Amino acid sequence: MKASTRTTVLRCLGNRRGQRRLGALTTVLFAGTLQLLNPTGAAAATGAYSSFGVADWDRDQHQDIIARNNATGDLWLYPGNSQRGYSNQTPVKIGNGWNGYTPFGTTDWDHDQHQDIIARNDTTGDLWLYPGNSQRGYSNQTPVKIGNGW
Ligand SMILES: [Ca+2]
Ligand SMILES: [Ca+2]
Numbered sequence: 001m002k003a004s005t006r007t008t009v010l011r012c013l014g015n016r017r018g019q020r021r022l023g024a025l026t027t028v029l030f031a032g033t034l035q036l037l038n039p040t041g042a043a044a045a046t047g048a049y050s051s052f053g054v055a056d057w058d059r060d061q062h063q064d065i066i067a068r069n070n071a072t073g074d075l076w077l078y079p080g081n082s083q084r085g086y087s088n089q090t091p092v093k094i095g096n097g098w099n100g101y102t103p104f105g106t107t108d109w110d111h112d113q114h115q116d117i118i119a120r121n122d123t124t125g126d127l128w129l130y131p132g133n134s135q136r137g138y139s140n141q142t143p144v145k146i147g148n149g150w
Helices: none
Strands: 007-012 025-030 033-037 049-055 064-069 075-078 092-095 101-107 116-121 127-131 144-147
Touching: 049 116, 064 101
Parallel strands: 049 101
Antiparallel strands: 007 025, 025 033, 049 064, 064 075, 075 092, 101 116, 116 127, 127 144
């Protein structure tokens, strides 16, 4: 860390009306750059990628990162290798057209042993389940609407 680099962390609990809520807003000042972080620590829509979750997407016993390239709308799988360091696995595109969606989570929603993505269509407010098939590539499963008014 350079001598000119300063990090300030500010945590705020509660909302403006004084109600107690779980969650924290973290502000980090790092080398003159202000970055807002959400309660999970992920960058709040300022980076090139948006997190869609961490899960063992391809069922190889290693956790993976799923993220959207915000410029292209492509969804990428970054396979992990359970090492403390950079993964040596090659990223794989697993989807496209994901701009306009807000990720709600990645989990095995339907209990078929394959990780799935849940996301809201920001235009319609509909909530969609995108079933995975544990492959490093596009899933051949059909998306299913699981809610509206979100
Ligand atoms: Ca994996
Ligand atoms: Ca599933």
